[in-house]
Amino acid sequence: MAPIGFLDLGPGYLDPELVPTDTIGRAYSAALARYGDTALAYGHNQGALPYRAALARHLTRTDAEPWTPAHLLTTSGTSQALDTLASAFSRPGDVVLTEATTYDLALNIFRDRGLTVSPVTCDADGPDPDAMERTVELVRASGRRVAFAYLIPTFHNPTARLIPTARRIDLVVAARRQNLLIVEDDAYADLFLDGTEAPPSLTALATWDGVLRLGTFSKTLAPGLRLGWLGGSPVLCRRLADRGVAHSGGSPSHLTALAVAELMQDGGYVEHLERLRPRLAHRRDALSAPLRERLRHDFTLRPVQGGMFTWVELPPWLLEQEAVARASAVSVLVQPGSRFGSREPAVRLAHCAHPPTRLRSAAAGLAGVWNQKG
Ligand SMILES: Cc1ncc(COP(=O)(O)O)c(C=O)c1O
Incomplete structure (x- = not known):
């Protein structure tokens, strides 16, 4: 404070x-009216279908590639998704590549999982693809594994930088050459302020091959909803939905996901x-x-x-x-x-x-x- x-x-x-507090309140009521008890049951491991279907339509708007519910997994926000990814795709001692200036709190999540953070040199357009490749090679030559590269291509926190399409393509190509997984944190993509949508996501440019995209409703609706999504290949989404935590607890934020699905379906979002x-x-x-x-x-x-x-x-x-x-x-x-x-x-x-x-x-x-x- x-x-x-x-x-x-x-x-x-x-x-x-x-x-939009009143609108969110009405969306919860609408979800309860439509789905009754099932809105209060454990959710499908990958997340409620109406939520993933509405999201897929929303994302296909900007990305030339068609998103489907199979490309999406419900999360309780990007922070939880980063922790899940660090747990699923790394082991302690691995290295995460990041932009030299980046969202500081993500680094705490990686460190909690025993990962070491290695910054990649950036210029005005974003991370330098050659520098990213060199860093991967150096880390691997030292006998360590690179877990993934964590990037914020769109309206970056903290610098607001937007990676142009040409650089996005170069990054995807460089990552593919190195067999490097990219985690694309897209928390701000819906908040374009000058009438022009952001360029296509890295994930769509890579046709879901080797890139995972994270979204959240914390920045556009409210952080207390604890609702987000992970976008990736259907195989990866199924693999993440097959973890013990989902078998035990179903998808996170199930009722909230159904409420936000109402908002997306009726045009309210x-x-x-x-x-x-x-x-x-x-x-x-x-x-x-x-x-x-x-x-x-x-x-x-x-x-x-x-x-x-x-x-x-x-x-x-x-x-x-x-x-x-x-x-x-x-x-x-x-x-x-x-x-x-x-x-x-x-x-x-x-x-x-x-x-x-x-x-x-x-x-x-x-x-x-x-x-x-x-
Ligand atoms: C780049 C970025 N990622 C993730 C988050 C946190 O997202 P969530 O509230 O969905 O955990 C923030 C919040 O500041 C952010 O700036």
Whole structure:
């Protein structure tokens, strides 16, 4: 919790004002009315069919390849899916490749499973495919196994970077050459803010061969739903659904999956996204416009085409911890880039969790204190 009077630009989840609480409530009622007792029973090991069928239709919208329910497994969110994958596809001592700057909390999940994280060099378009291959070769030459590469191609947390299609293809080809599994974390794909959908997923480009895609409703509906999905080849999905945990407990979040299926089937989910995107875009602009206007020319703001974050690269004369401290002096909390592994001094600002007026005045305050040289 931020101290009273502070504006916390740390949290990467929706302002409660943007969460469709009534719509979600009606979706639960509709699911209970339609499925009765079966909505409260153990769910199918791979997840309720209406949920996977509705998701398959939603995903086929952007990916040229047709998704089917067999390509999907219900999860209780991306965090749980990452833990499942680490448990299913690795053993302690294995290495996970990641982008050099990445979602910090995923790293804790990998470390809990005894995995070592090895960063891959990135440029403005994303991970360098040659560097990724070299890293795989080096790890294997040292006698260790690479479990998988964990990548966030779309509206990256923390940098908002979007990997272009050509680089996506190069990454898929490089991974295939090395027989390397890619785990594609696509938490923000539905949150494109300038009217243009994200490029096709790595998973679809690879036609599900050697790539697994993870999605979540935490960022578009609400994190408390604990609902997500894993997309992969039917063989892999069946294999994951055949684990002891599913035999014992069925699919996670069964009732919630049926409720969200209602929302997807009656158009409520897409209507919500169509209302949400311009409101999020407005917040992004409320935060970034004053920063772009006022910050000295040697600060760099990455373009933010989607997602929840604005990434500010700091000039050489402003240390990261100093930027964080100066922000705090004007009652604004920001996340240091080093938290996400960034070697360049930077800060991450979330534009999703506060109303535009507060974001605008926070940005003006930040520009004022950050511009002071010496
Ligand atoms: C890239 C990324 N993956 C996963 C998560 C967590 O997702 P979930 O709530 O579905 O576990 C987050 C949340 O910040 C995220 O930014």
